Amino acid sequence: xxYQHVCVESIGYCLPPERLSSAALEQRLAPLYSRLRLPEGRxxxxxxxxxxxxxxxxTLPSDKSIVSGRFALExxxxxxxxxxxxxxxxxxxxxxxxxxxxxVHHYLDLxxxxxxxDVSNACLGLLNGVLQVANMIELxxxxxGLVLGSEGSRQLVEATVDALNRDxxxxxxxxxxxxxxxxxxxxxxxxxLTHSSISRSGTRLVAAAGxxxxxxxxxxxxxxxxxxxxxxxxxxxxxxxxxxxxGIATGQATFAAFLRATGWSPADIDxxxxxxxxxxHRRRMLDAFQLxxxxxxxxxxxxxNTGSAALPVSLALAAERNWLQAGDRVGLLGIGSGINCLxxxxxxxxxxxxxxxxxxxxGALADPSISAAGGVExxxxxxxxxxxx
Numbered sequence: 001x002x003y004q005h006v007c008v009e010s011i012g013y014c015l016p017p018e019r020l021s022s023a024a025l026e027q028r029l030a031p032l033y034s035r036l037r038l039p040e041g042r043x044x045x046x047x048x049x050x051x052x053x054x055x056x057x058x059t060l061p062s063d064k065s066i067v068s069g070r071f072a073l074e075x076x077x078x079x080x081x082x083x084x085x086x087x088x089x090x091x092x093x094x095x096x097x098x099x100x101x102x103x104v105h106h107y108l109d110l111x112x113x114x115x116x117x118d119v120s121n122a123c124l125g126l127l128n129g130v131l132q133v134a135n136m137i138e139l140x141x142x143x144x145g146l147v148l149g150s151e152g153s154r155q156l157v158e159a160t161v162d163a164l165n166r167d168x169x170x171x172x173x174x175x176x177x178x179x180x181x182x183x184x185x186x187x188x189x190x191x192x193l194t195h196s197s198i199s200r201s202g203t204r205l206v207a208a209a210g211x212x213x214x215x216x217x218x219x220x221x222x223x224x225x226x227x228x229x230x231x232x233x234x235x236x237x238x239x240x241x242x243x244x245x246x247g248i249a250t251g252q253a254t255f256a257a258f259l260r261a262t263g264w265s266p267a268d269i270d271x272x273x274x275x276x277x278x279x280x281h282r283r284r285m286l287d288a289f290q291l292x293x294x295x296x297x298x299x300x301x302x303x304x305n306t307g308s309a310a311l312p313v314s315l316a317l318a319a320e321r322n323w324l325q326a327g328d329r330v331g332l333l334g335i336g337s338g339i340n341c342l343x344x345x346x347x348x349x350x351x352x353x354x355x356x357x358x359x360x361x362x363g364a365l366a367d368p369s370i371s372a373a374g375g376v377e378x379x380x381x382x383x384x385x386x387x388x389x
Contacts, residue, residue, distance in 0.1 A: 001208045002261060006134040007199035008346060009078065009144070011316040012071025013355035014064050014188040015303070016053035020157070025182060031165045036172055043182060048279030052185030052304030053359070054154045061092040062103045064150035064188035068355070069108050072146065072190040075354035081111050082198070084142025089119040089129035090149025090308050104148065115142075123275055123336035125149060125308035126189065127344065133193050134205055143198055148190035151307040156181055183278060185304025189312045202349035206329075209257035213250040213339040247281070247335045248288050254341040255289050258331070262345045266290040270328040271348075273318055275335055276300035276310040285335070297323055308336075320353045 022044040026033060033040070044050060055064065065088060073080065086108070088101035099118040110116075115136075119129045126149050133145030160181040164170065196204065259265065272291055274282065276299055286293050297318040299310070306313060311334055318324050328348040335341045 001131075003134060003138050003205045003207065005196045006137045006205040007194050007196050007201055008203045008205065008351050009192045009194040009199055009201050010072045010076035010352040010354070011192070011312065011319065012068040012073070012075060012148075012190040013313050013316045013353070014067045014071070014150075015313075015355070015357040015359065016055045016186045017358035018054040018056070019051050019359055020054055021051040022047070022049055022182075025157070025161070028161050029164060032170070032175075035168070036170075036175070038172070043179070046179065046278075046280075047183045048282075048301055049183050049304050050301050052153060052157075052183070053187065053306075054157070055152050055186050057154065059152060060094045061090055061150040061152060061188075062088075062094050062100050062107075065090075065100070065104045065148045065190065066107045068150070068188040068190035069104060069146060069148050071354035071356075072148070072192045073108065075352035076192050076194075076200070078144055078192065078194065078198075080109060081113075082143045082194075083110050083114055083146055083192075085115040085133050085136055085145035086110055087117060087119050087129040087132060087145070087147045088149055089121075089125035089147055090151050091120065091122060091125060092150060092152050092307075093118060093120075108146075110146075121308075121336065121340060123305075123307050123310065124334050124340050124342050126191070126312050127308075127332070127334045127342045130191055130193065130312075130344065131208055131210075131342065134208075137193060137195050144192065144194040146190060146192050148188075149308050150188035151184075151186055151309045153184040153186045153304070153306075156184055180305075183300075183305050185306045187303060187306035187309040187313045189309045189316060191312050201351050203351050204347045204349070206345040206347050207258070207261035208342065208344045209254055209261050210340070210342040211250055211254040211257065213246065213253075213341075247339055247341075248284055250339045250341045251285055251333070251335045252288055254335075254343055255333070258333075258343040258345065262329075264329060264345070268329055269331045270295065271318070271324055272296045272331045272333055273311055273315045274298075274333040276303065276314060277305050285333070289333070291331075316353050316355060319351050320355070324348050324350075326350055 086105050093100040101116045101118050105116045119125050121128045129147035133147055136142045299314045326349050330346040330348050332344040
């Protein structure tokens with residue numbers, strides 16, 4: 001899949017206020033660690049994750065998606081009536097119905113002509129949404145589209161800790177499928193794409209490639225559909241070793257298609273941003289693709305695995321810190337459970353980024369004087385953040 005007319009215009013993000021370190025998480029697991037005589041530091045050693053973030057109790061995905069969406073729209077300065085599609089694409093959503101996108105659309109004041117719906121595909125949901133909006137733009141159906149989502153990990157982490165401490169029959173071997181659940185973090189992000197004719201950024205989507213290896217769909221599964229943020233007790237089982245092995249194999253096939261679509265070689269790729277899982281996955285993947293770890297931007301060590309938000313949030317932070325430079329050929333490399341794989345190529349020319357880390361700026365969302373990251377003034381957006389429930 002190649003593109004001629006699609007640009008990434010802006011990215012908005014919001015990071016949670018509560019930090020939960022792996023050490024503190026292990027303290028909560030003291031009954032289990034004591035019974036199984038597990039060494040402290042095991043979780044961080046295995047995953048490379050020092051901490052992850054949590055939203056405040058009762059936070060709905062839509063609450064934070066509205067924040068990130070407003071940041072992205074304000075950063076771009078695009079008239080709202082030009083947004084022709086809005087997709088909410090995180091694993092987490094408010095309800096089974098209506099679509100979480102409906103509430104977000106309402107509070108973002110987007111036009112009635114805007115196509116609105118949810119997309120769900122585990123950790124690739126937002127990338128899938130980006131591709132769908134890109135296709136609409138390339139076909140000339142819309143001028144601009146917004147893809148957003150918010151992942152919350154509090155319920156999964158707390159339910160997993162409770163289940164592990166309560167089960168007195170659990171062995172070390174039986175513990176393995178639950179460990180991935182303890183690496184999950186929370187984050188919110190929104191990506192605005194536009195037709196190149198109205199883009200101010202000039203950062204072009206060059207190509208994309210995808211593969212589905214669905215015979216491995218059982219390697220990472222949650223329980224029944226748990227859509228609501230309140231009152232749910234989700235549990236997830238993951239065969240991390242097999243998922244890593246098969247994910248890399250699927251990734252290699254996708255990467256070969258990615259190189260064909262772009263006409264690039266691995267040496268031509270200046271920077272990469274990948275789905276954020278942990279240090280073992282990152283090392284194995286980059287080695288398999290013959291890519292230099294020094295040219296890859298990682299956030300898993302302090303944000304954990306934030307699901308579908310992980311890659312676009314990392315892209316926003318890489319842009320915000322000027323790690324990406326004009327002229328860079330950038331690979332966005334996503335591998336998710338299912339197994340699904342999706343990779344996008346960008347020709348980088350800068351992207352407006354606006355966001356807030358609530359752990360560093362207490363009460364920021366109630367402060368109309370805050371300026372968003374990257375020098376983008378978002379006072380109007382922040383001033384309106386309290387206008388939704």
